[in-house]
Amino acid sequence: MEVHDVVIVGAGIAGLATAIALKRVGVKALVLEKSEGLRATGAAIGLHPNAWLALEALGVVHKLTTTTYPPLRKYCEDIPHDPEMIKKEVISNFAKNFPTSYLRVVQHSDLSTVTWAPLLFRFPWDVILGNLSKGNITVAGDAMHPMTPDLGQGGCSALEDAVVLGRHIGNLIIKNKKLVAGDQVAEALERYVKERKWRVAKLIVGAYLAGWVQQDGSGWFMKFLRDSIFYRHFSSLMSNDQLYDCGKLPCVSSSNNELDNDPRKS
Numbered sequence: 001m002e003v004h005d006v007v008i009v010g011a012g013i014a015g016l017a018t019a020i021a022l023k024r025v026g027v028k029a030l031v032l033e034k035s036e037g038l039r040a041t042g043a044a045i046g047l048h049p050n051a052w053l054a055l056e057a058l059g060v061v062h063k064l065t066t067t068t069y070p071p072l073r074k075y076c077e078d079i080p081h082d083p084e085m086i087k088k089e090v091i092s093n094f095a096k097n098f099p100t101s102y103l104r105v106v107q108h109s110d111l112s113t114v115t116w117a118p119l120l121f122r123f124p125w126d127v128i129l130g131n132l133s134k135g136n137i138t139v140a141g142d143a144m145h146p147m148t149p150d151l152g153q154g155g156c157s158a159l160e161d162a163v164v165l166g167r168h169i170g171n172l173i174i175k176n177k178k179l180v181a182g183d184q185v186a187e188a189l190e191r192y193v194k195e196r197k198w199r200v201a202k203l204i205v206g207a208y209l210a211g212w213v214q215q216d217g218s219g220w221f222m223k224f225l226r227d228s229i230f231y232r233h234f235s236s237l238m239s240n241d242q243l244y245d246c247g248k249l250p251c252v253s254s255s256n257n258e259l260d261n262d263p264r265k266s
């Protein structure tokens with residue numbers, strides 16, 4: 001039976017990217033996924049430059065630049081929904097002040113393309129002050145920093161998480177010539193959390209503010225806030241976040257990498 005050093009729960013973008021990052025530093029991970037098969041939720045994922053830098057660090061960027069996109073597919077597994085109800089809700093509540101041409105698009109949209117997924121959110125202070133690792137266990141991606149989708153950074157920052165986590169584990173392997181489960185891994189995970197928490201808390205705040213100014217009404221105050229303050233000053237700060245470079249993975253040679261996870265030997 002194959003022996004794994006790490007178990008990753010969830011084969012989303014965070015889990016899969018972390019498995020790759022760990023593999024690059026010589027750590028074998030077993031990825032567990034509760035869903036039985038691949039599925040599509042939503043239409044697409046936008047990857048900002050920070051995500052491409054992370055993908056480059058993971059060594060997979062060349063695979064994605066040649067990808068062609070499959071046709072959109074409706075998927076809803078766990079959450080029962082009625083597309084007709086969603087359409088009515090969109091028209092009568094969310095989009096009621098939109099120009100009629102926009103409403104016509106909603107009215108004529110193909111119901112088979114409607115998808116529904118719950119939005120998750122964690123307050124930034126819970127990320128900064130909360131416990132994001134415990135012993136040899138930590139979180140990444142939405143499990144660490146669920147945010148509103150308005151900056152399109154949830155998946156991008158999950159890729160950054162993977163690189164940073166892989167780097168701290170890789171550095172530990174270089175230092176000790178092997179990976180030994182125990183206090184040092186726990187400390188490496190704490191360093192990972194420390195490096196990530198301010199970065200992702202800032203993204204949570206930015207995404208929330210971006211959503212708020214864009215969606216919260218069309219009164220004069222909101223218009224002023226959106227057009228004269230947010231787009232003029234704040235959005236350039238946000239675009240710096242999209243250029244964030246999470247760094248590289250360390251080079252772990254196979255002689256560095258005599259894995260030893262048996263605590264009895266430590």
Ligand SMILES: Cc1cc2nc3c(=O)[nH]c(=O)nc-3n(C[C@H](O)[C@H](O)[C@H](O)COP(=O)(O)OP(=O)(O)OC[C@H]3O[C@@H](n4cnc5c(N)ncnc54)[C@H](O)[C@@H]3O)c2cc1C
Binds near residue numbers: 010140142152153158
């Ligand atoms: C409308 C919308 C638009 C978005 N647009 C963008 C965008 O343009 N760019 C971007 O970067 N991000 C975007 N995001 C955010 C992005 O989709 C998420 O941040 C990202 O998919 C999170 O990845 P994840 O791997 O952390 O979590 P998930 O994708 O949720 O993956 C978690 C996986 O774990 C599995 N799982 C859960 N519990 C268990 C368990 N107990 N055992 C085993 N498996 C389990 C689940 O089945 C799932 O496959 C958007 C989000 C929304 C809602």
